[in-house]
Amino acid sequence: MPKSRTVPLIFVEEGTVASSGLTEAQLRWASHNRFTGQHGRLLPVPGADGALTAYLFGIGDAADRPIMMAGLAAANLPQGSYRLEGAYGDPTMAAIAFRLGAYRFDRYKKGKGGAPVLAGPGRADTAEVARLTDAAYLARDLINTPANDLGPDAFEREIRAFATRHKMKLKAIVGDDLLKANFPLIHAVGRASAQPPRLLDLSWGNVRHPKVTLVGKGVTFDTGGLDIKPSAGMLLMKKDMGGAANVLGLAHAIIDAGLKLRLRVLIPVVENSIAGAAFRPGDILPSRRGLTVEIGNTDAEGRLILADALALADEESPELLLDMATLTGAARVALGPELPPLYSTDDKLARDLMAAGLLADDPLWQMPLWAPYDAMMNSKIADVNNAGAGGFAGSITAAMFLKRFVLQATAWVHLDIYGWAPEARAGRQFGGTDQGIRAVYGVLKQRYPAA
Structure with missing residues (x-):
């Protein structure tokens, strides 16, 4: 993805797709791919031109949801800049979780791949996160x-x-x-x-x-x-x-x-x-x-x-x-x-x-x-x-x-x-x-x- 773009990472609780504020196109794409907010599922969403526009991320229901859920998404995202949307919970903890999940130890690897980075969320205590x-x-x-x-x-x-x-x-x-x-x-x-x-x-x-x-x-x-x-x-x-x-x-x-x-x-x-x-x-x-x-x-x-x-x-x-x-x-x-x-x-x-x-x-x-x-x-x-x-x-x-x-x-x-x-x-x-x-x-x- 272009480095200048910030891609939405939209958190969706199990069974709440219809009420998650998604666009009509995103709803159709979720339905087509049987995305219901399943725990840990990460679904890329293309635009009309086929380019990536967002990711949907399933967080399951409250009973099986780790505090560090955002870290699970970060661990599976490609290099790029992301912003959190949807039901991500406490902004400071979500930001900490994302950054911890984005950790890579690649000191000894050739052709290092970059890690995903987080923009915001704006309400997070950025000093505490850092x-x-x-x-x-x-x-x-x-x-x-x-x-x-x-x-x-x-x-x-x-x-x-x-x-x-x-x-x-x-x-x-x-x-x-x-x-x-x-x-x-x-x-x-x-x-x-x-x-x-x-x-x-x-x-x-x-x-x-x-x-x-x-x-x-x-x-x-x-x-x-x-x-x-x-x-x-x-x-x-x-x-x-x-x-x-x-x-x-x-x-x-x-x-x-x-x-x-x-x-x-x-x-x-x-x-x-x-x-x-x-x-x-x-x-x-x-x-x-x-x-x-x-x-x-x-x-x-x-x-x-x-x-x-x-x-x-x-x-x-x-x-x-x-x-x-x-x-x-x-x-x-x-x-x-x-x-x-x-x-x-x-x-x-x-x-x-x-x-x-x-x-x-x-x-x-x-x-x-x-x-x-x-x-x-x-x-x-x-x-x-x-x-x-x-x-x-x-x-x-x-x-x-x-x-x-x-x-x-x-x-x-x-x-x-x-x-x-x-x-x-x-x-x-x-x-x-x-x-x-x-x-x-x-x-x-x-x-x-x-x-």
């Missing part, structure tokens, strides 16, 4: 980038560029300096890699405002270490920095909105590799908090680097301490790829996050910090083991492990995200994906509104 979709795009691009182009060195460069764009202060502790600064677990996990481990500490905002600290797991690739993963289990391990990617996306939304809080972002960045320097099953390692950790499994490495980062974050008693991590396969067994478990020491906050997630099609589900399961992490010769005994309740025991390193924060939240869409759906293309950003942002926006 910040939330940009946040999601940032997370998706980082997760989708393979580890050969996003190892610890490259990831640090990306984070430094992010800090510069957002006028954040940044401190990096790299390699053996981690031992001098008392981050032994981060060092142990990453020391076998050709690229040294590091901790990146970013800050923004007025120091007098409430302290909110975000921690993101930044394992750029996870072989499993000496407890090596099978080949099938390693295929997606470029996404093991998905917690850090989503934390950066959330930080972008917070800063762009100018929320009235003091933001700190901590990202431990490592590659869990195999070499002579690799940490071993049976090793007993010190931690920043002073607890000794027996290594039951080197593939339970994410909780180790998070433990040191959480201990640092906790030392300044933030009002809210939140971490995101692609932490356990058990979370996917329990709740599947679309519904990340949420753990929190504040039940009201957990309920608020779940409610915000449902409104923004960014669902979370609270799981219990079940105290009796803490004993599964016991060690006979150290303070704690990093792998739960027996294989039961893997996501819960991982959360209970992390909880040992949070003592002073007013509230702590742990999101065990997947960071990957195994199948495309409305608003989410196949591949690396954002999870938790809109839900958490929605609560923070309510609690710490911009001045």
